[in-house]
Amino acid sequence: MLSKKLADALNKQIGIEFYSSNLYLQMSAWADQQGLEGCASFLRAHAAEEMTHMARVFDYILEAGNLAEVGPIDGPPTNFDSAGKLFAQAYEHEKEVTAAIGNLVELCMEEKDFTTLNFLQWFVSEQREEEALYRTILDKFELIGTDGHGLFFIDREIGALRAGEAPPAA
Numbered sequence: 001m002l003s004k005k006l007a008d009a010l011n012k013q014i015g016i017e018f019y020s021s022n023l024y025l026q027m028s029a030w031a032d033q034q035g036l037e038g039c040a041s042f043l044r045a046h047a048a049e050e051m052t053h054m055a056r057v058f059d060y061i062l063e064a065g066n067l068a069e070v071g072p073i074d075g076p077p078t079n080f081d082s083a084g085k086l087f088a089q090a091y092e093h094e095k096e097v098t099a100a101i102g103n104l105v106e107l108c109m110e111e112k113d114f115t116t117l118n119f120l121q122w123f124v125s126e127q128r129e130e131e132a133l134y135r136t137i138l139d140k141f142e143l144i145g146t147d148g149h150g151l152f153f154i155d156r157e158i159g160a161l162r163a164g165e166a167p168p169a170a
């Protein structure tokens with residue numbers, strides 16, 4: 001069984017992963033409305049991937065013999081001003097998730113729960129990949145720019161990226 005403190009913290013992570021999924025789903029709707037099909041499909045896939053993160057934590061809590069709890073989840077914003085701002089926001093969000101995973105790792109060490117520490121290693125690597133992925137996207141905005149046909153090309157490039165996969169080495 002997990003300690004009450006660790007079970008509570010992992011249950012909070014369920015909410016964070018749900019929120020991530022809802023955020024990317026909402027972002028995909030915004031992108032779709034702007035005619036950015038590549039961005040919309042990338043974000044939609046990322047929303048689905050976040051649900052798998054949620055399920056990993058949910059299942060782990062259950063397997064440990066504790067109660068997995070789906071708490072209230074805040075609604076994501078609906079307007080993102082521009083595609084560049086949207087991806088900057090996604091990157092900031094991933095950094096927050098990385099910090100939340102870091103707090104969980106710290107708690108495992110405090111509690112000497114090495115099984116959960118081991119479970120969290122996957123998330124530690126995943127966050128490194130996701131931050132790198134969003135940095136790659138932000139680089140595209142920087143390099144290509146959104147003037148003229150820029151946004152069209154960026155949208156095509158983002159559509160070709162796959163959420164959940166490490167970006168090619170620069």
Ligand code: OFO
Pocket residue numbers: 016017020050053094097126127130
């Ligand atoms: Fe974006 O990795 Fe889960 O939240």
